[in-house]
Amino acid sequence: MKTEIFADKVIISEYDSFDIEETLECGQCFRFFKIAEKHYKIIAHAKELYIYQHEGVTEFYPTTIEEFKDLWVHYFDLERDYTQIKQSLAQNDPVLCKAIEFAGGIRILNQDPFETIISFIVSQNNRIPMIKKVIDNMSRQFGDKLTEDYAFPTLQQFAERSLEEICECKTGFRGKYIMDAVSKISGGLVDLQGFKVKQTTDLKKELMSIYGIGSKVADCILLFSCSRHEVFPTDVWVKRIMSELYLSESATLNDIAKAAAEMFGDKAGFAQQYLFHYARVHNIGK
DNA sequence: GCCCAGGTATAAA
């Protein structure tokens, strides 16, 4: 990867496996706005970023240039070799071959764990446009003003709010789940500082101790904010996809889960995202 | 009106 630094922007080129549209629109993050084709505004880690891709080149317009190496390189996982990962995923697997062909430019983001916890609580039994709206409501109501938009509220800012105030952001029945998450994190029962060093299985148990966080949401948090690419895709999407593709409709969830485990092994985390795209484009999993 | 959404807690079989 080649990096060029200018006064107001950073340009990278000679990279592979980075498509901004696929990366943002695949459902792993919610705070972005499409300005034009391959041209987005992103809000993450209390910073705003404009990003623009064209002809094998990516232009970053952060608030300050230092932000690029301090924050955005890690956020977009730019130091990991995705080409090699994709080769290994595609080996002897026709489904992943097709999926990679369809959306080979996805990068698994390194998002803020607290924001990701709250965001994926909001995601349950909900649709992406509504999830984005609820998160935007909470940011506007409770978060700090940035240059143009609002930062996702901090743990402290959430802790100052009542259940009623949180529900006013249209969280629905998930308001009480958010309250429990905030209270457990504030009280240290869920220790965000330990997220970097703990075993994935222990971390998952800790996350699932929060009222309203089950296996699916826990996996999303582990994958999209903690680089735990080995998480097993327990989510109903993948089970349904497996059911459609490989097994009879009468197969139990257990049969499907077992088949998926054999198929993906420790690469399941990446497989989850690719499968999502594959399913969406082929209209599978309804 | 009716159905359902990138799920989960709960009760009941």
Added chain:
DNA sequence: TTTATACATGGG
């Protein structure tokens, strides 16, 4: 252990 249902809200 597995299966059915309610849940807030809004869009199709």
